[in-house]
Amino acid sequence: MSEQIVTSPLADLTTRPGLADEAELTELAVTWAPRPGFWGWLTSVDHKSIGKRYIVTSFIWFILAGLNAGLMRIQLSRPENGFMGPDRYNQVFTTHGTAMMFLFAVPVMTAFALYLVPLMVGARDLAYPRLNAFGYWVFLTGGLFLFISFYLNMGPNTGWFAYTPLSGPEFSPGKRVDVWAQVVTFTEIAGLVAAVEIVATIMKLRAPGMSLNRIPLYVWSVLVVSVMIIFAMPAVAMASTMMLAMDRLVATHFFNQAEGGDALLWQHMFWFFGHPEVYIMFIPGLGFISSIVETFTKRPVFGYPVMVLSMIVTGFVAFGLWVHHMFATPIPLLGRTFFTAASVLIALPTGAQIFCWIATIWSGRPRLATPMMFAIGFVVIFIIGGVTGVMIASVPFDLQVHDTYFIVAHFHYVILGGVVTPLFGACYLWFPKVTGRMLSERLGKWHFWLWFIGVNVTFFPMHILGLEGMPRRVYTYLPEMGWGNLNLLVSAGAVVVVASVAVFVINVLVSWRSGVVAGPDPWGGPTLEWAAASPPLPWNFHHVPVVEGRSPMWEEAGDLPIVEGLATHKREMLVTTALDAVPDSRHDLPEESIWPFIMAVAVAATFIPAIYTPWAYPAGLVIGVIAFAGWAWPRGRHPKHQVTAGRIPRTEPEPT
Amino acid sequence: MLQVNQSVLHAAGPRAASTEHLWWFAFIVAAVVYVLTVGALFWAIASARRREREGELRPEHAHDRMTSGVGAGIAASVVILLVFLGYDLSVARTRDPVPKQHPVTIEITGRQWFWDVTYADTSPHGRFTTANEIHIPVGQPVLFLLSSSDVIHSMWVPNLAGKKDLIPGYTQSLWFQADTPGVYRGQCAEFCGEQHAKMAMEIVAQPLTEYRRWVASQSGPGAPPADSVTKRGQEVFLTGTCAMCHSIGGTPAGSHVGPDLSHLASRRTIAAGSLPNTRGNLAGWIIDPQRIKPGAKMPPNMLEPKDLDALLTYLQSLK
């Protein structure tokens, strides 16, 4: 065991060369060097590069879908408005919902996880870097497909939930619903791939010593969510690709009651995914808040076991709520009671987490930087959505407000409050890590206040509109309904929301170029990502750290334990045991490859033509086999590992 | 301008009333919970900053106090949630069974985009069919049997009761009772295509005698033409496009593609609650329905002015 003296607590873990290992560092730089230029961009498998473009792409879909919301608010700002006809309006709101749910809320959360998880657990990359790249390309295809179709007047128009039989072959002519079904397929493939990726990374690639009870809360949140994705997304992928698309393409009868199918079957399949989906977006938001709260109060979050248990319980119970979207359909009384009870009680774990944060803030030294303001804004906005959520667990009350603007208000409070507000906070928190520059605090405050005011002005009046009888998904309403003034107020609030997002975009663009340069650890954060450089170099950590507590960056000064002996001449990672993170083996990572991209092309070449002909499936299979062969065929990079014939003796690990 | 009753907060019957009570209870509890939680948050920030100003590092007995604080919060939440759950289940339970005595049974079939209404067996003449306007007697429960012949719709009259979906392949029942006479508007609540926004119905709650009179007037065939103008109007109806889709009792027009028009003139609105039933509106609707409800299944009708006039007079005679 060698010892060396370094000048900074961070230097050893980051890129700045220590005294004795200049040569090692040079070798790391050569081994992990990204390829230059456009080809390098296309073939990159670095989780940071992919994660960054994943985040930017999902924000682009967020902005486009937000513009759709703006169009809707123009149309609804006064009664009998002629800005849009019903056909266009239905496409606009369907694309808005589909993009926000499938292309923004969930992907942006997995995107953050793909970027942050390896850094937070002390790994050099994700477990399957090429799979990660593949997931991104599929996701990009899905988004492009949806929005291009929409701009060509071919956008789906049956709502983001696409209820049969309205979305079935008889009542949805043309290919609009098929576009929707395949967009869902693309995003579910990308989501599932990312989930497997994240689970494997968290289970096997943690730094030594980071046992399960030392994982940062954010990492716990994405672990819970990834497991939820694995169980939730197959339901909708199957319902859209194998059932709805087949009903429309080859005349199967899953949802056709005349031939023994069942229209309600779709709703069960969809909401079995759809309700967990809400928590899939929301739980990482809780993780963001935990990170923000502990960074800006300088205290670990109080009640770690309660926090972790709450997230796990939420994840479980989330699968027992789906029927509360279907209270107006024929559901037996006992079922309704069960789903009511579950829907009421799921408020409990989230409440417990909020109490823990308040306790942490109370005992700490809160600093009201922009991320912290978003965290406080989260509590203030989200709880409104939370309490209305408990209300609509009640069957009688839900039957009154179901499918009205009350529900629109409720879930926008939940999603904008519980998902997007923490997300903005997370952007301010980690932007310096991703880009090496700080976001402007001044613009950040503007962003926050415009956002806070805009969200409340936009969505609070919707509660009243719903109680006054305004249903959802209407393209217009009669003047005598008396909804005009509140709708005008809502539309005015939407303008403020648009302004706040514009401030955010400007802040990002300006700061990315010319923000204040951030050090590796501008906030004094507790978790390992702050030990890497900003932006992190391709290999993340010079030496893999050894973790001795829940807040490794805040451990008492003293010797900084690290791991040595990982090869630098190849992309080698340390694999540890699943529970206790004891070093177990070493694993080679693949290098840059074009095959993930080609595989994604194969997927696109299967599912896009498949809206026209079933023969696309065998055709796509052929391209897929070619891509698979290219992907899996060994390059023979390490000749000494090659085996030519016969029984081979086990090679001893080479000395470093 | 029509008088519009379409609100959860102005209950006109027992079902909506119990829900309205539940709402106000939930609203007050929610407001208290909200104020307390957000208050606790700001108090926590303020006291932490005060401590920081005073140079204190960490509050005394911090861990114990946090444990009891969080514990108390969780315990209070459990109690509040269980009380709410109990209240809710008691409301839900009283609402569910269909009352045994209900003199009026109405079958409603959801159509793109109107409500096909059939009174099952209340009058000696047996069943009769109307559309979009439903008369019920006050003070007694009315049973609705809901189904759909195309996509899923949802019947919702907020002043009287919560909603129920109309699903092809299923028949669902819904009952409610109006205590106050009046006109209560309802609207389709499940997205059903282009004209989901303009698929409304009106529930006209009347004292029993008035209701009986209405039933009697609706049961018979449409009024036969009385003069030459209405005669011409009927001829236009029967020989033109109209009869391809609509039916009028007592005439050869018997198609059920569109709403039944036997007693059109007695209705308050046309186009599924979108327009008051006036001669001018009716004319505009017949000539160009796609301007009023784009995507509706009714084609425009370019009639000669004289024919249109006769047709309108005829339709307005169908009391």
Add this chain to the structure above:
Amino acid sequence: MDRWTDGPARRILTAGVLTGALLFTACRREERRFRELPPSTTPTTVRVSALQPGTMVDTMHVANPYENNAYAQTEGQRLYNAYGCVGCHANGGGGMGPALMDDKWIYGSAPENIYTTIIQGRPNGMPSFAGRIPSYQVWQIVTYVRSLSGLTPAGSRSARTDDMMMYDGSQALPKHVAPKQSFRPPASEMP
């Protein structure tokens, strides 16, 4: 940084242009026109007789405005049922009237031929619908009828309707019959 800002822009642009070109052809199929005012609603000559003597005369030289349009085709299908075409032609298989699913056309398969057939009527029972069905709806029916025998591209066709099947083993439950689930109150509670 350069890699990041230049790359995606180029990539997204290329992908956009390619996919756009691919999809652009689909545009017309997806259009939904609700308001069809003159000239498509011009009343046609009213015939006193359903029969038209002599050899077939093409009166129409108008291209079908809906050829390949998916919405019009589905509307045509709905009208085909609503206006009672099913009565004689069944669901394309024929009955009292000739089959429409095969590729035999007595009076021509061109859109304008079928239009003429519907408007003017044909000997041996096909009535004239002049004055009964607005012109644009006739075109929608024409579009649907042509799709029955595969004359329109598959891309604009629906797979099936919900209650109209002609395969072996079809259950063909009438629409108003609920298969099994009915949440009617039990008979004892019915009035």
Add this chain to the structure above:
Amino acid sequence: MTRRARAVMNVSSLPDVVFGPRDIMWWGTLGFVVIEGFTLVLTAAVYLYIQQNFAAWPPEGTPNPSLPIPTLNVVLMVLSLPLVRWISKVAHAFDLGKVRIGLTTAALLNLVFVGLRICEAIFSLNVKWDSNAYGSAQWMILGSHFTLLLIEFIEVSGMALLFWLAPVEEKHFSDAADMAFYWYFMVLSWVPLYMLCFLVPRWI
């Protein structure tokens, strides 16, 4: 502040080829097994849900599915389990020759499964997917498991080619063992689905 970075462990002696749950590739396989397994559970749930809509199952006028080909297929599948177990064993022993033979046999066997599955669909179901919801459900179960057979066939045949033609590395033996894991899943998930598809219509 000066801190000493102390190397507390040297990992250079750790193995770089491991098998089973120690290998991160195994976790990826596990992830996709869970996803596909849960999808199959959902197909079964859909099947049973649709069944409730029918008074008779299969519906009147539709014959029962025939048994010989499907039974032959499922028996062959179960009989293949010892073979893949053997492959897994010789892969653990890094025995190149035996792994080659094993993988080639497995690939051919898998091709037989694929062929028999196509015959099942054409000759044994006795219903078309567009006849009624019963047919749709039957075809969906057959089809979704068919994709598993295809994936495994592509993987096994690719791996057999790799072991014959490509520069074989030690880690590929671990991949071969993972292939065996997926194979177990493929076979064992079919047994209940076979019963659902072919026996349940007779029993009800």
